[in-house]
Amino acid sequence: MPNVVVIGAQWGDEGKGRIVDLISEKVDIIARYQGGNNAGHTIVIGEEKIILHHLPSGILRDDKLSVIGNGVVIDPKVLLQEIKELIAAGYRADETNLKISDRAHVIMPYHRAIDIARESMNGKGKIGTTGRGIGPVYEDKAARRGIKFADLIDPDSLSSRLKEVLEERNLYLTKVLGGEPLNFEEIFEEYSAYGRDLKKFSCDVSTLLNDSISNGQNILFEGAQGALLDIDFGTYPYVTSSSSGSGGASTGTGVSPTIIDTVLGIAKAYTTRVGEGPFPTEMSGDLEEKLRQAGGEFGATTGRSRRCGWFDAFALKYAAQINGISWIALTKLDVLSGFDKIKICVGYKYNGHELTSFPSTSHVLEKVEPIYEEMDGWTEDISNAKEISELPIQAREYLKKLEEVTGVPIYTVSLGPSREKIIFLHELFS
């Protein structure tokens, strides 16, 4: 059985939760490896809709082990609430099916305060973050002033780490950002209580995963965000602050890259993006609104309207190259029903010349002109199709074209948010 990394192949919200929920049936362990509660992963089961921010999307499968790796950043209050809601909805999230790395970093109140204060003062330079403190917590990790999950669950350690870092963070908050200072006692009291409640989940995740692999179990590494939001390879500075690509699976769990067999990239049949930053195939006006309404393109975390555009095969080829994407799970093909013509971006022009590689700066990406191929659309509702042969010829041609221009084969096509609305074209887990 293969060990698979599942990543977003665009700018996030591709339907990762929906696909991970489905294929987690075929694996033993599901491990989230980066990001925090900036993620919003929607899973629809029958009439029920569940949005996960922190928990791996395999958690809804009672018999699987879900793991939060060291590369994830945790907001303990949000995580406890999510666990509570899940249990209230009839699912299981206890110390036997959920483990949290003691090396994961903790999102503290000053991280959120800094994120929000910066965004509100940034005007034109703002990133459009989710305001969850993600940038500041990863900054503190790199600056060696972070607080780990192991500190959170040990009051002595929490107290001394918090004392060490809070004074300096308060200076930054007040003198640079003009905010209010935060109180040590209040934070310590609140966060040591979270630590008490979460302690039972604490685990040496790297050892757990490596032992499980030795025992013949297989792992699905679940990425959040998307390839184009990756801190190194995304559309910097309009990115998140972690390694959302496949490389993050190794550094974010403590498992060697040599055990990864395959990388599955999730891509929508079109493109969306939330927040600021360049988006070459972005639509405008009525066309964009039609797609946004048809796809329900409103954020699962912040409720913001998602920006919508055509499928960008040039960007997807880049995502495939840097992440070794060997298969695509294509979601939301059903949303494209009713569009007369459908465009695919197959390249970019910059200063009149066709680019041979994806630009490394947003400054250039903002100015590129997409080169499109146009295809005929279809009008039929395709959401109930069970076989590829049941799709209209135009939809089949569209899939064929996507494989051709991206160079990546399609593993599965999703035609609706619920578990049964999917067609598998290949077998990955035999």
Ligand code: GDP
């Ligand atoms: P994620 O962050 O990648 O997990 O994606 P989100 O949950 O933020 O956004 C994807 C949205 O599309 C969710 O509302 C899903 O329920 C929905 N969705 C996923 N796949 C499909 C599909 O094939 N068709 C339709 N119509 N909706 C889908």
Ligand code: IMO
């Ligand atoms: P999932 O896992 C889409 C975007 C934000 C912003 C930028 C930086 O649901 O696909 P951050 O709060 O991370 O510092 O914001 O990244 N962003 C996402 N966009 N889906 C996500 O997660 C995202 N997580 C962050 O909108 O542009």
Ligand code: MG
């Ligand atoms: Mg999302």
